[in-house]
Amino acid sequence: MSELQKVTILVTRENSNSNQKELLLFKHPGDGIRIPAGTVEIEETSLEVAVRETMEKTGLEKFKVVKCIGVTEIVLPEDQYVVLRSTKVYSRPNITSFDWASFRKGIYVSYKRQENDFIQVTYDEYNKISNSDYFTYSITGWVSRDILTKK
Incomplete structure (x- = not known):
C-alpha cells in the first residue's frame, strides 16, 4: 500500500489599512467555506x-510562496481507508463481475x-449543506486492495 498526499495552502495578504494579515477563504458550492x-x-x-x-482555486496568477509550514502524517483507524x-x-471480489459504480481518488x-x-x-455520501446526519446515497462493493491506503 502507498499513501495519498494532500496539500493545504494558506493564502494571506497584508491589509494596507489595518496592517493586519488576512487569510483567503472561499465558498465551495457543495462544501461550504474552504481554503x-x-x-x-x-x-x-x-x-x-x-x-x-x-x-486553480483562487484565480491568482501572481503570488509568492513563502514557506512550507510542516508535514503531518495521518494513519486512519482500522476500519477506514482512502x-x-x-x-x-x-x-463480486473479481474483475470479471459487474462493475456498477466507481470511486474517485481521495474519498474515504x-x-x-x-x-x-x-x-x-x-x-x-453525506449531505454537507443541510444536515450532516443525513446521507444522500451509499455504495457498497468490492475494490482491488492495491488502490486503498490507510495513510
Missing part, C-alpha cells in the same frame, strides 16, 4: 501542487471484509 487544497499527482512535488492549486486512484467498484471508505486481493468497502 485552497489539493491532491499530489504522480511525479508532482508539494510545491508544484501548492502553486497549481492556488492558481482511495488512492479512481477505480471501478465490483459486485469503510472496511467490510476481505477476500483474496479484494476488499469490500462502503462509501456514504
Whole structure:
C-alpha cells in the first residue's frame, strides 16, 4: 500500500489599512467555506501542487510562496481507508463481475471484509449543506486492495 498526499495552502495578504494579515477563504458550492487544497499527482512535488492549486482555486496568477509550514502524517483507524486512484467498484471480489459504480481518488471508505486481493468497502455520501446526519446515497462493493491506503 502507498499513501495519498494532500496539500493545504494558506493564502494571506497584508491589509494596507489595518496592517493586519488576512487569510483567503472561499465558498465551495457543495462544501461550504474552504481554503485552497489539493491532491499530489504522480511525479508532482508539494510545491508544484501548492502553486497549481492556488492558481486553480483562487484565480491568482501572481503570488509568492513563502514557506512550507510542516508535514503531518495521518494513519486512519482500522476500519477506514482512502482511495488512492479512481477505480471501478465490483459486485463480486473479481474483475470479471459487474462493475456498477466507481470511486474517485481521495474519498474515504469503510472496511467490510476481505477476500483474496479484494476488499469490500462502503462509501456514504453525506449531505454537507443541510444536515450532516443525513446521507444522500451509499455504495457498497468490492475494490482491488492495491488502490486503498490507510495513510
